[in-house]
Amino acid sequence: FSASRNSKSREVAILISKWVPFQMSQIITDSEGCCIIVQGSLHNKLYTLINVYTPNVNPIPFFPFRSWNVSPIIMGGDYNLVLNAEVDRLARTLPSDRHITSAIKEMMRELGFVDIWRMMHEKDQDNVFFSQILKSYSRIVMFLISTQILEATIDSKIDHVLLSDHMLLYSHLFPHMQQKEPTSGILTVPFFETAIREGIEIFKLCNQDEETSLGTKWEMLKVVLRGKIISNVSYKKKLSLIRKGKKRDTLESQLNSLEAQHNRLPEDETIQEALLNIQLELRKNFNHRTDFALFRTKHKFYE
Numbered sequence: 001f002s003a004s005r006n007s008k009s010r011e012v013a014i015l016i017s018k019w020v021p022f023q024m025s026q027i028i029t030d031s032e033g034c035c036i037i038v039q040g041s042l043h044n045k046l047y048t049l050i051n052v053y054t055p056n057v058n059p060i061p062f063f064p065f066r067s068w069n070v071s072p073i074i075m076g077g078d079y080n081l082v083l084n085a086e087v088d089r090l091a092r093t094l095p096s097d098r099h100i101t102s103a104i105k106e107m108m109r110e111l112g113f114v115d116i117w118r119m120m121h122e123k124d125q126d127n128v129f130f131s132q133i134l135k136s137y138s139r140i141v142m143f144l145i146s147t148q149i150l151e152a153t154i155d156s157k158i159d160h161v162l163l164s165d166h167m168l169l170y171s172h173l174f175p176h177m178q179q180k181e182p183t184s185g186i187l188t189v190p191f192f193e194t195a196i197r198e199g200i201e202i203f204k205l206c207n208q209d210e211e212t213s214l215g216t217k218w219e220m221l222k223v224v225l226r227g228k229i230i231s232n233v234s235y236k237k238k239l240s241l242i243r244k245g246k247k248r249d250t251l252e253s254q255l256n257s258l259e260a261q262h263n264r265l266p267e268d269e270t271i272q273e274a275l276l277n278i279q280l281e282l283r284k285n286f287n288h289r290t291d292f293a294l295f296r297t298k299h300k301f302y303e
Helices: 095-111 116-120 147-152 184-188 192-206 214-264 269-302
Strands: 002-004 011-013 022-029 035-042 045-053 073-078 113-115 129-131 136-138 141-146 153-159 168-173
Touching (some): 011 035, 073 168, 095 113, 113 147, 113 214, 116 141, 116 153, 116 168, 141 168, 147 153, 192 214, 214 269
Parallel strands (some): 045 073
Antiparallel strands (some): 073 141, 129 136, 153 168
8 A cells, every 4th residue: 555646755655465364444545645544454453554754844734643543553654753852863953843743742642652662762772864964863763553552562673774864663563462461480480579660660760751641651561561571481481491401401311321221231120220210200301391282272272
């Protein structure tokens, strides 16, 4: 889906993979090539996709999206502005920054939008556009998403590209992903509660502005805590896999050694008993992994 005007200076597009079961229900295009809106359903849930290009001259009229706020919105594009000039622009603050930024921030408050990259990289200063006029970088390309789908957002990052003066901005979302409950084992980790409390305190220090509503802050905090929980679960799982892997390797090594000894001394009852014990331990290890895999399969099926 695309929108463009007669000249080659403006064109916006939304590309959807043929492997994604997205069913388009409505599309709105701008004759000036500044905006395209595609609304449709994915996994029986309605979504609105918006791509915008805001020109340097009078960009505010290009934000009439309030009537589309009936479904979660993913709005990306080149906004030709920064939300926070102190961290999103390396050059001096421009006179137009405050006026234009206040307008889009008001829209974000009304629609419940979040700058997903900034939320995930609160202290980072990475930019996506180099201005030949100002000789400086700025972060004018953004993804603004509805708070309803914050929990489905996995990652957002900036990547480099050689063929353009704009860098690439990625946001990875899994809208159909159901929120999974953390395994109960994570609650027994001694440092887990401390990590969660520290995460809450850091979030409070970094989000003391009064412009963002409490509801939006709460949704943002849940995403931050969810990331910490996933990180802790992944870390614990990695340690467990390493420990179990080492144990399994040790048992298999002992099994090979005992089998070799038993081949040489088949009548030695001590070796035979040790061999049976090692085989029993390996069988228990295998059964535990099989039982857990079956449990996860049933859990996913009944979800």
